Amino acid sequence: MEPFYLTIALDTPLDRLFDYRWLAVADEPRPEVGQIALVPFGRQEIAGLIVAVNRSTEVPADKIKDVLAVRQQCPALSNQWIDLCRFAADYYQRPLGEVAIPALPKNLRALKPVSLDRNLKKLTKLKLDAAPEVLQEKQLNAEQHAAVEQIVGQPGFAAFLLHGVTGSGKTEVYLQATAKILARDNTSQVLILVPEINLTPQLEANIRQRFAGIQISTLHSGMAEGERLLHWLAAHTGQARIILGTRLAILSSLPHLQMIVIDEEHDPSYKQQEGLRYSARDLAVWRAHQLAIPVVLGSATPSLETWQHSKAGRYRKLELRERAVKDAVLPVVKIINTEREKPSEGLTQRLVAAIRQRLEKGEQSLLFLNRRGYAPVLHCDSCGWISNCTRCTAHMVLHKPDKKLRCHHCGLEQRITRACPTCGNIDLQPLGRGTQRLEEGLHSVFPDARIFRIDADSTRLKGSAEAAFDTVHRGEVDILIGTQMVAKGHDFKNLTLVAALNPDSALFSQDFRASERLFAQLMQVAGRAGRAAQKEGGNASEVLIQTRYPDHPLYHALMAHDYHRFADDLLEERQQAAMPPFIYQALLRAEARELETAIAFLQEAAHCTMHHGITINDPIPMTMTRVHNMDRAQLLVESTSRPALQVFLKEWISTLRAMKTRVKWGVEIDPVDI
Numbered sequence: 001m002e003p004f005y006l007t008i009a010l011d012t013p014l015d016r017l018f019d020y021r022w023l024a025v026a027d028e029p030r031p032e033v034g035q036i037a038l039v040p041f042g043r044q045e046i047a048g049l050i051v052a053v054n055r056s057t058e059v060p061a062d063k064i065k066d067v068l069a070v071r072q073q074c075p076a077l078s079n080q081w082i083d084l085c086r087f088a089a090d091y092y093q094r095p096l097g098e099v100a101i102p103a104l105p106k107n108l109r110a111l112k113p114v115s116l117d118r119n120l121k122k123l124t125k126l127k128l129d130a131a132p133e134v135l136q137e138k139q140l141n142a143e144q145h146a147a148v149e150q151i152v153g154q155p156g157f158a159a160f161l162l163h164g165v166t167g168s169g170k171t172e173v174y175l176q177a178t179a180k181i182l183a184r185d186n187t188s189q190v191l192i193l194v195p196e197i198n199l200t201p202q203l204e205a206n207i208r209q210r211f212a213g214i215q216i217s218t219l220h221s222g223m224a225e226g227e228r229l230l231h232w233l234a235a236h237t238g239q240a241r242i243i244l245g246t247r248l249a250i251l252s253s254l255p256h257l258q259m260i261v262i263d264e265e266h267d268p269s270y271k272q273q274e275g276l277r278y279s280a281r282d283l284a285v286w287r288a289h290q291l292a293i294p295v296v297l298g299s300a301t302p303s304l305e306t307w308q309h310s311k312a313g314r315y316r317k318l319e320l321r322e323r324a325v326k327d328a329v330l331p332v333v334k335i336i337n338t339e340r341e342k343p344s345e346g347l348t349q350r351l352v353a354a355i356r357q358r359l360e361k362g363e364q365s366l367l368f369l370n371r372r373g374y375a376p377v378l379h380c381d382s383c384g385w386i387s388n389c390t391r392c393t394a395h396m397v398l399h400k401p402d403k404k405l406r407c408h409h410c411g412l413e414q415r416i417t418r419a420c421p422t423c424g425n426i427d428l429q430p431l432g433r434g435t436q437r438l439e440e441g442l443h444s445v446f447p448d449a450r451i452f453r454i455d456a457d458s459t460r461l462k463g464s465a466e467a468a469f470d471t472v473h474r475g476e477v478d479i480l481i482g483t484q485m486v487a488k489g490h491d492f493k494n495l496t497l498v499a500a501l502n503p504d505s506a507l508f509s510q511d512f513r514a515s516e517r518l519f520a521q522l523m524q525v526a527g528r529a530g531r532a533a534q535k536e537g538g539n540a541s542e543v544l545i546q547t548r549y550p551d552h553p554l555y556h557a558l559m560a561h562d563y564h565r566f567a568d569d570l571l572e573e574r575q576q577a578a579m580p581p582f583i584y585q586a587l588l589r590a591e592a593r594e595l596e597t598a599i600a601f602l603q604e605a606a607h608c609t610m611h612h613g614i615t616i617n618d619p620i621p622m623t624m625t626r627v628h629n630m631d632r633a634q635l636l637v638e639s640t641s642r643p644a645l646q647v648f649l650k651e652w653i654s655t656l657r658a659m660k661t662r663v664k665w666g667v668e669i670d671p672v673d674i
Ligand code: ADP
Pocket: 138, 139, 140, 141, 144, 164, 165, 166, 167, 168, 169, 170, 171, 172, 324, 325, 326, 491, 531
């Protein structure tokens, strides 16, 4: 019998596909596009994805190798899914295999096939996770109702920006739109993306209750491989109707996908920051377009990219202007000038008084300080020594409970030195304040209060973040201290005071996106206050910002809860300065032992190709130049035309690949950290 030739995408940096020969053994079925095949590659055997099945090949007969096996157990991936990977590969300038293969569960690519039959049987078990009792659907208010109707109203592609103030009931809109989509037939699937599942356990619980009896898959990076395979298969086989996941779920196989929701669409975690640096939000919009289905981007503080799309009419804007709970109102935002009212232990007298009022009424307070550890640096007064990391351009952070100095960038740890390593002075001083120090100070001011800290250090163990949030929800906490982990999505019912302790540093950052992020973060954290109606005799909800810059426009916009004005002003600035979203960018990053080597590579790269309509900036060291003993530099490339940039990048990258260099380099499209 004539052989077939399989074109296979492999997870290698080589930007090409590979042909292999397949000879039928006994009555083995003919391979199909979308199946996984095991092939020899160099001295290894690896799994790849079949993207074409042909009768001929250009590879000479004495060079072609045979396929070792084709996995028959798993239903083939669809052409649509392969097209999604192909788009991502093209757009982010990667080989197809580097996108498609890592998107599959490891167990599916393992050399020894796992028993999929057994796993498929286990799938029915997922159903039992669902809570038995059903939570009634809420009666939607007029704006919510209009939003749901628009989203599910017409067939075809539409991108919606659901712009709703914090607590306006965006979740209810997602869930009721989901219910309507699922009710259409027995197969349709809905993908709901969230920034981080562990930080919003309430949403998952809500969905499981609301959709009891419907199979729900969760997909996120914290899952064990076996569990991940199970949930991925449930989605791939169409058994799971709702898929709740983090950014990686955007590349899952969903044969009957009918709607995509992206909650908190502005959140930076939708951008993958290593390997394939993709934006799950942007891929979601492409995927919805490909499938001609609706995509909903929800936020109280949309990203400027999304805001601009909605202003230009490409996304349809749905507004929720008020809080959904009856009589719940947005908190009053007040500014405390710390130049005039000096804080002690990080707390101004006004803030201490406000916390005391909450304690008296049995209400909760949230203190937001986006800096973990005890103090950001340890310092010697007599000789000026400071705790620098020996491997990075960064300070070692003091972690008092475990008596360590720790670098947050490379992970280097040291025991706290008793004496100054330079002059022997034994009176070393912590400088600045992190969450641990704030906690210590609060205990001395409020010895009887139940004080609780939530940050990456206090929730290191698996499951501990969920447990920590439960503790707050159960009311066992009076004062909650937290980093940005506590800002997201939580519906704390008894919280009436939020304070931001030291938000100023982002105001003067070199990163032009810093103020956009700070505003979003403060809006979000402020939005945790006053989510229920004011109790009789209770405190009105209030947000206090301790700042040295009380007149900064960002804080004024915050006081007025005026996202529109703030976003419009920023957009105007960006337009005048020719910055995103009015210009398209790519970043070439290089790292080497010596900075000069990295810069020299970038300089060569800047001159190695012709370009029209492309601006190539000068190479510069990255703000944090050294991390883990590697020096890093970058080269920014810009264009007003996305297609022109794409064409240029393709050519440029293939030239770079051909350059012989020891420098580690990579290109990022639409970078967010520059
Ligand atoms: P958002 O995601 O917009 O910040 P949530 O979806 O968390 O807001 O909703 C805030 C609160 O409002 C929740 O307690 C939710 O149960 C409640 N809620 C939402 N919609 C309604 C409604 N139509 N009627 C009453 N309460 C509602």
